[in-house]
Amino acid sequence: PTPVDMGEDYGEMEIQSASGYTITMENSDDIDLEAGEIVDIMGNLKFLVADDDTLRFALYEEITEPGTYDIRGTVYDTGKATWDHMNFEGFYYNIDDDLGTEKLVVEECSGNTIPEGELVYTTTAQLVDFNFSKWGSYDIVGFMAEPYLAGYDGKETDNDITNDYISLISKDMLSKVLIDVEDNRMISTGASLQLLQLEEGYELKLIQLDVDGGQAQIELLKNGISVDTDIVTSPDTYVYTKDLGKLDDVPIVVVYIGNVFAGTESDMVIIKGVFQISDDSIPIDSGYEYGEMMITSATGDKITMKNPDDVDLEEGGKTMIMENIGFMTSEDGARYYPFVRRTVGTLNSLEIELPENPVVGEELRIRVTSVGAPVEGACVTVGGEYIGTTNPDGEVRFTPDAAGTFTVTASKRNYNSASVEIRIIGGSAATADAVIALQLAASGEWDADADVNGDGKVTSLDALMILQMAVKDSGAVPEIVINELMPNPIGTDRGNETTELYNCGDKPVDIGGWVLENEDGATYNIPAGTIIEPHGYYLTTEIQLDNGGGYVLLYRDGEEVDSSIAYTYSTEGLSWQRRIDGLDTDSDGDWIYRDPTFGVSG
Structure with missing residues (x-):
């Protein structure tokens, strides 16, 4: 039993009296409400205090137990009612800026039925500050109880992000705000801190640092595939843009790269701010339906939705009206309130499965699971080197080139990371x-x-x-791989499009008579007597590489020896290349898009 004796303390509160059916508690000492802080009151009850000169605070219950919960609004007698962010805690509300955008109005309720067009939901875009204040402000709109980007303001948004007015709402779409944080996170050239995990499969990788020059070479990946590389001179803002619907070059990922400095074992960079929106926008065209609601207008900065049909409220039950928003009605049908359904999850741990007796030069499969199920998109490293992300079967392939004992790590956002040791045996x-x-x-x-x-x-x-x-059985041909491609060289393409082969072995290889073939079936026969020295390179400009996408195959005596990545785009002066010379796990994650390194180790 829980004691309720007078004088019993629970957090900051003390029981003053417990008589009949009433318990009275008061704070036994002063409670300091500091701006931007969370203040424990008692049990799971806390105050969230606005980070503002004006004192604002909200009482809430912290829920950590996994499960599905309904956050309810104010209870009204069945009939006309209005809810906004002040009496419905499920709606979007930014307490720091005292900003809420959503309103739900029942204009008429006949019995337990809301007639057609009498349930009205409106939301209006407003300027809100980035949590990293240097970036200024952007247009946000709460939509179905979630924060969405309505647009970037050319005047209020920092020029490092964009100089333009980019309005998603005017193009009948919105994009969910996934991350908006001011941070002091560190990533380094060391394996354990090399990646900044983002949402929707994105991750930012630190390739190398120039501490003296204050520069960071970074790579953005999605599901293990490189989508962008850049060199940032700190402190500065890195921006990755992408076309969304009818809009070109919309900032999707924004990261502020802070100070670069040297550590005892690795070089490091401080991440000061991160902002990310979804690259999968949602429509807000007039006539589009979400659950029982239909968008009737989306003009200027305002969105309006109404019910196109009658909505019958279930007595003593719950009636969903759009996405995770619904109504709860009392048993007698006399009272009701809106709610938003939220799911609180738990962090499952990753597990790494390794093959038995791995050998240098032989491809091995590393499998990542959680609670017995394969995990797709987990980032895997071996001995501090990134080898790729797992496929839908939870597997990533890797061919070791050195013997010894190495640490294998697996990590993914919203999972506890895992690490195990693997002993790789030398030789065949x-x-x-x-x-x-x-x-x-x-x-x-x-x-x-x-x-x-x-x-x-x-x-x-x-x-x-x-x-x-x-x-x-030692007469096997040492492995030759297609190592680097440049489809779009600076200046004239034809005659300068370069393909590089690499000898992964310790013996020279005669590749005379071997054949290169592109996606169109065009071939090039490598001249007789062509030798690639051990760990050496062969370059040719005789095979055509299309800028818009393609691939290259390598044949010996009619048998396919290797294939390149099937690239889908190109940028002038950059090349598709293996992350490490000869890295070949039959995965697109083997490849990276960056400045060319023909003839030298990348």
Whole structure:
């Protein structure tokens, strides 16, 4: 039982009396309401205090237990009623700027039925400050209890983001605000802090830093695929733009790159602010329906929705009207209130599954799961090197080029990260089998696969025979890969479009007579006697690369040896290239789009 004796303390509150059915509590000491702070009152009850010179604060309950909850508004007798951000906590409200945009009005309710056109929802776009104040303001609109970008204001929005008026609402669309934070987050060239996780599969990767010059080379990826690279001189704002609907070059991701400095083990950069909107806009065209509501007008900065049909309120039940917004009606139908449904989740942990006895030079699959299910889009590193993100099966492929013990990490937003160690054996698979055979011989154990001698036990002779078989099979062709492509060189394209091959092996390879083929079927026969030295390069401008998209295949004696990324765009002066020379996991994540590195290690 919970004690309610007089004088009992709960947080900042003390029980003054408990008589009959009434308990009275008061604060036993002064409560300081500091601007921008969250103040604990008792249990899960807290005050949220506005970050403003004018004192404003709101009482709320913090919910951490996973589940689905309904946030309700003020209860009214069934009939005419009006709710906005002041009496319906589910609606969007910015307490710092004292800004709310949404209103829901029941203009007539006959019995438990709201007649056609009598349920009216309106919302009006307003200027709101970015949480990172240097960026100024943007136009926001609460829409169905969520914050949406209505547009960027050419005068009020910082010029580092855009100089233009970009109005989404005037083009009959909105984009959800996913992140708007002032931050002091650090990313570094070290593996564990190399990525800034964003929403919708985006992540910002730090490639390298020039501490003396105060420059950061960064890469933006979506679902593991590079979509942008840039060099930012700190402090400055990085902006990634994308076409949305009828609008070109809409800022989607905005990150403020702060100070660059050298650490003891890696170089670091401070992220001071992050803003992101969805790259999947929603329509607000007149006539478009959301649940029981239909947009009747979207003009200027105002959106209006009404019910095109009667809405029957279920007595003693819940009636959804649009997205996560609904009405709860009492058992006798005499009272009702609106609610917004929210889901509180929990952070599940990632788990990493590794293959047995991995060997240098052999492709291995790393699988990431959570609660037994595969996790798509998890970022995986091996020994501090980013190797890609997992596919829908939770897998990413990786071919190790060095033996040793390495740390494998997996991370994804809204999951607890995981890390395990992997021991990679040097040499070929046969070498690894020989090592296993020697280990079994030393331990006195037996294994049918290792007993190649067939004498019913595993000895050093078995290991020697395994190695001898490996020598007989050593005539395999060392791996040659398509390493870099430049479809759109500076100046004239034809005759300057460059394809690079790379020898991943430790022996020279004669590629004379091998064939390169583009997506149109055009081929180029590599001249006889062409040799690529170990870890060397071969460059040619004889195969045509289309600017708008394409790929290149490599053949030896009619058999496909390798294929490039199927690129879909190009920018003058930049090339598609493997992140690390020879990195080949059969994933688009192997590739990066940046300044060319032909003939040298990227």
